[in-house]
Amino acid sequence: MYIPKKHEPVRIGFYICHCGVNIASMVDVKEVAKYVGTLPNVVVSRDYKYMCSDPGQEMIQQDIIENRLNRVVVAACSPMLHEQTFRKATEKAGINPFFFQMVNIREHDAWVHTDRLEATRKAMALARAAIQRVPLHKPLEVKKVAVHPNVLIVGGGIAGIHAALVLANAGKRVYLVERDPTIGGHMAKFDKTFPTLDCAMCVLSPKMAAVGSHPNITLWTYSEVAKVDGYVGNYKVVVRRKPRYVLEDLCTGCQECVEACVYKEPKFRDEFNLGLGKRKPIRLPFPQAIPPVTLIDPETCIELKSGKCKKTCLEACGDRKAIDFKQQEELREILVGTIIVATGYQIFDAKRTPYYGYGVYPNVYNALEVERLINASGPTNGELVMRNGQVPKKVAVIHCVGSRDENTNRWCSRVCCLYSLKLAHLIHERTNAEIVNFYIDMRTPGKGMEEFYNRLSEEGMMLVRGKVADVYPDPTDGTTGRLIVQAEDTLMSRILKIPVDMVVLSVGLEPHPDSDKIRRLFNMSCSSEGWFLERHPKLAPVSTFTDGIFLAGCCQGPKDIPDSVAQAGAAAAECFSLIDKGHIEQEPNTAFVVEKECSGCKSCIPLCPYTAISLLEDKKKAYINEALCKGCGTCVASCPSGSIVQNLFEDAEVFSEIEGLLAPVPV
Amino acid sequence: MNATPKPTNGSWSPSLVAFFCNWCTYTAADLAGVSRMKYAPNIRTIRLMCSGRVDPQFILDAFSKGADGVLIGGCHPNDCHYAEGNYKCLRRFRLIKRMVADLGIEEQRLRLEWISAAEGEKVKTVVNEMVDQLKALGPLGIPKQFAEWDAEMTRLEHAAQTSQSAESEVAHA
Numbered sequence: 018m019y020i021p022k023k024h025e026p027v028r029i030g031f032y033i034c035h036c037g038v039n040i041a042s043m044v045d046v047k048e049v050a051k052y053v054g055t056l057p058n059v060v061v062s063r064d065y066k067y068m069c070s071d072p073g074q075e076m077i078q079q080d081i082i083e084n085r086l087n088r089v090v091v092a093a094c095s096p097m098l099h100e101q102t103f104r105k106a107t108e109k110a111g112i113n114p115f116f117f118q119m120v121n122i123r124e125h126d127a128w129v130h131t132d133r134l135e136a137t138r139k140a141m142a143l144a145r146a147a148i149q150r151v152p153l154h155k156p157l158e159v160k161k162v163a164v165h166p167n168v169l170i171v172g173g174g175i176a177g178i179h180a181a182l183v184l185a186n187a188g189k190r191v192y193l194v195e196r197d198p199t200i201g202g203h204m205a206k207f208d209k210t211f212p213t214l215d216c217a218m219c220v221l222s223p224k225m226a227a228v229g230s231h232p233n234i235t236l237w238t239y240s241e242v243a244k245v246d247g248y249v250g251n252y253k254v255v256v257r258r259k260p261r262y263v264l265e266d267l268c269t270g271c272q273e274c275v276e277a278c279v280y281k282e283p284k285f286r287d288e289f290n291l292g293l294g295k296r297k298p299i300r301l302p303f304p305q306a307i308p309p310v311t312l313i314d315p316e317t318c319i320e321l322k323s324g325k326c327k328k329t330c331l332e333a334c335g336d337r338k339a340i341d342f343k344q345q346e347e348l349r350e351i352l353v354g355t356i357i358v359a360t361g362y363q364i365f366d367a368k369r370t371p372y373y374g375y376g377v378y379p380n381v382y383n384a385l386e387v388e389r390l391i392n393a394s395g396p397t398n399g400e401l402v403m404r405n406g407q408v409p410k411k412v413a414v415i416h417c418v419g420s421r422d423e424n425t426n427r428w429c430s431r432v433c434c435l436y437s438l439k440l441a442h443l444i445h446e447r448t449n450a451e452i453v454n455f456y457i458d459m460r461t462p463g464k465g466m467e468e469f470y471n472r473l474s475e476e477g478m479m480l481v482r483g484k485v486a487d488v489y490p491d492p493t494d495g496t497t498g499r500l501i502v503q504a505e506d507t508l509m510s511r512i513l514k515i516p517v518d519m520v521v522l523s524v525g526l527e528p529h530p531d532s533d534k535i536r537r538l539f540n541m542s543c544s545s546e547g548w549f550l551e552r553h554p555k556l557a558p559v560s561t562f563t564d565g566i567f568l569a570g571c572c573q574g575p576k577d578i579p580d581s582v583a584q585a586g587a588a589a590a591e592c593f594s595l596i597d598k599g600h601i602e603q604e605p606n607t608a609f610v611v612e613k614e615c616s617g618c619k620s621c622i623p624l625c626p627y628t629a630i631s632l633l634e635d636k637k638k639a640y641i642n643e644a645l646c647k648g649c650g651t652c653v654a655s656c657p658s659g660s661i662v663q664n665l666f667e668d669a670e671v672f673s674e675i676e677g678l679l680a681p682v683p684v
Numbered sequence: 685m686n687a688t689p690k691p692t693n694g695s696w697s698p699s700l701v702a703f704f705c706n707w708c709t710y711t712a713a714d715l716a717g718v719s720r721m722k723y724a725p726n727i728r729t730i731r732l733m734c735s736g737r738v739d740p741q742f743i744l745d746a747f748s749k750g751a752d753g754v755l756i757g758g759c760h761p762n763d764c765h766y767a768e769g770n771y772k773c774l775r776r777f778r779l780i781k782r783m784v785a786d787l788g789i790e791e792q793r794l795r796l797e798w799i800s801a802a803e804g805e806k807v808k809t810v811v812n813e814m815v816d817q818l819k820a821l822g823p824l825g826i827p828k829q830f831a832e833w834d835a836e837m838t839r840l841e842h843a844a845q846t847s848q849s850a851e852s853e854v855a856h857a
């Protein structure tokens with residue numbers, strides 16, 4: 018292996034990538050290579066079809082050895098994609114990886130410009146900036162930081178559950194934090210799931226139970242993350258545990274307290290059943306809830322409101338002593354190395370599309386309510402009876418409610434066509450009702466989904482292609498609340514007015530209203546719609562821009578259960594890969610103080626957000642603790658005597674880049 | 685000293701130097717690329733880890749080397765990857781803005797924008813808007829001005845030297 022000597026003159030190799038035609042069609046790569054070849058210190062300058070391919074990397078390595086290169090510049094895609102690839106390639110050939118610099122001429126040039134000459138000139142300027150910069154580069158070493166093996170998972174829907182089990186089964190300690198009193202998420206509300214039409218709880222409840230009893234999982238329901246500090250490998254997290262007024266360790270889940278409550282009949286809005294049923298102040302959210310621990314609602318419990326109840330629940334609980342009216346909110350602090358965010362979605366509020374009459378006409382339901390109505394453990398024990406006590410004979414299912422619409426949400430929610438078909442099938446199965454589906458486009462991508470659609474459409478449901486414009490009461494109907502659905506059938510070019518007993522709105526999926534707060538908590542980014550942003554849509558679909566924090570399920574965007582589970586497995590594997598390696602390599606772009614130049618003015622000290630800077634009292638000089646410095650460079654820019662240096666972003670390096678960018682180019 | 689880039693087809697076109705933070709604005713520019721949005725090719729970007737790294741000297745240096753405009757892009761308030769680098773940047777920006785005005789450089793030539801990783805569209809609009817403004821303002825031409833000042837200085841120095849030697853001659857006499 019060739020190892021360059023210390024004070025050898027700078028010898029740069031420059032490589033420009035065609036990226037197939039992605040770059041080459043807008044940038045004259047040959048011309049750029051020719052120009053760069055004329056610049057000082059450049060020994061070789063080449064263009065190649067795919068620099069990131071093995072032959073591309075081998076070409077660099079061979080040149081390093083044969084031409085004794087000690088600096089490498091590659092002009093290709095964004096450094097976010099391949100900076101690491103090329104650093105590794107140069108390192109393998111024996112030179113320090115930080116003697117490499119990447120120039121972004123794809124995302125920042127070829128893809129965003131339309132004038133080939135201007136794009137070529139820009140590529141030349143950007144390349145020159147790097148060529149002027151690299152001679153100043155110093156050899157740097159990557160720091161290793163240990164990764165704490167424990168994992169935090171936020172959100173206990175199917176995605177969070179699956180990720181927790183994968184990690185716990187591999188022997189990792191998992192903290193699963195769920196905001197609701199039970200895990201299960203949306204899936205726990207469904208009767209059956211597309212495309213297999215298997216019972217949702219039959220698949221889900223064994224997984225929920227496994228989470229509840231797993232020795233490696235600490236399950237904190239009715240809890241929220243309050244604070245996150247630290248960085249990949251070492252996150253300090255504070256979790257707020259709301260009081261249930263029932264002690265988890267002591268409650269056996271017998272529900273005798275519920276039976277004994279002074280309210281003989283359930284009287285209050287049952288959140289789990291979306292208000293379609295009633296509950297008591299003390300209750301279990303649903304029969305298979307995990308943990309199987311009751312909780313008391315302080316808003317409706319007489320004792321908690323006024324202290325004047327007979328407390329028959331307490332009596333019924335007896336020696337188990339599980340009920341504790343004095344329970345307080347608790348803060349728990351944990352240390353984890355990696356975090357998976359799996360907070361899911363909320364359904365679109367159909368009141369925002371008033372023309373469908375949701376919340377006005379009692380026979381208009383959203384799809385999730387219908388899931389509960391046909392669920393055997395739902396408020397009607399699986400019988401589809403409407404609010405007026407009747408079983409519908411004709412039902413309209415309206416697709417794309419709140420989706421693919423400039424006025425509400427622009428995206429396709431991906432699952433609504435399929436669950437609409439599922440619900441149409443299930444409603445028909447339960448009631449023998451005639452079903453009309455109104456769709457804009459029938460979207461059934463995914464394995465087995467088109468077959469599912471074909472199978473169900475042959476069952477004889479009516480499918481109308483057209484957007485529903487209005488839902489209003491049938492003027493000829495007296496008391497039953499029958500409705501008219503008015504739509505344009507765009508295939509037949511005619512206006513339809515169909516009387517129905519029940520309307521089902523296939524509401525879309527949207528981000529939680531507090532997604533901005535959650536995003537800040539974990540230092541993630543959001544797309545403009547509010548879905549959490551993955552690091553790269555194809556190459557890093559479950560990573561975020563913050564190392565050690567991963568995404569799974571619908572919080573990243575609408576998707577079905579199979580995809581949520583697949584993502585959860587991927588996120589678990591990402592955590593696993595960090596934990597098993599045991600350490601992470603940190604960019605050496607930290608700052609240090611050049612002592613002899615520091616005047617001891619202390620102006621840098623309060624600027625550092627990580628309190629990495631302190632004053633060496635004996636010398637009266639500032640000192641940066643490298644382990645704490647994250648490399649933002651804020652202190653560097655503020656030091657009046659210019660005595661702080663940031664590795665990889667030294668003043669001289671940036672100045673040389675500026676000069677290179679503005680130098681005249683030959684074309 | 686470098687000259688402003690040579691005009692391509694006889695007409696002048698502005699140079700815009702940008703300093704983008706790695707986590708938001710640089711990523712947004714990547715997104716603009718992936719989404720194949722189109723914007724003016726005059727922008728030349730330097731990647732820094734955080735807008736807090738932008739040293740006022742970088743801005744002055746860019747102007748002095750021929751930039752007609754300087755754009756700084758960072759994360760939105762509260763979103764900085766390093767908690768508050770963008771606030772430090774903003775504080776410094778206000779000072780430098782005044783300084784730049786004192787130097788007679790038009791206000792529109794220096795701009796700070798918060799652009800999140802999802803706002804590829806904003807990269808496009810901000811760059812296009814700024815390039816249009818720079819086109820309207822015309823070349824800043826600081827390198828040329830510097831060259832003139834340099835010439836002036838040499839002239840003055842020369843004059844001083846001759847008068848000094850004349851003085852010393854007088855003293856000797």
Ligand SMILES: Cc1cc2nc3c(=O)[nH]c(=O)nc-3n(C[C@H](O)[C@H](O)[C@H](O)COP(=O)(O)OP(=O)(O)OC[C@H]3O[C@@H](n4cnc5c(N)ncnc54)[C@H](O)[C@@H]3O)c2cc1C
Nearest residue numbers: 172174175176196202203210211360361362570571577578
């Ligand atoms: C009506 C309807 C029917 C559907 N039918 C099907 C079907 O048949 N087949 C199919 O494949 N898909 C179906 N889907 C899609 C399916 O619901 C999703 O794919 C799946 O639920 C996604 O799981 P998740 O874990 O990502 O999110 P969720 O199920 O939403 O779970 C997220 C969990 O995180 C918790 N949480 C949220 N915020 C926080 C926080 N800040 N802190 C802690 N915890 C938090 C929530 O309480 C919840 O428990 C349907 C969707 C709808 C609306």
Ligand code: SF4
Nearest residue numbers: 299318319320326330
């Ligand atoms: S304290 Fe009274 S109201 Fe409250 S849960 Fe117990 S019995 Fe019911």
Ligand code: SF4
Nearest residue numbers: 625646647649650652
């Ligand atoms: S570079 Fe940033 S993190 Fe490092 S010491 Fe300076 S202010 Fe602190």
Ligand code: FES
Nearest residue numbers: 705734758759764
């Ligand atoms: S990281 Fe973007 S402004 Fe600090």
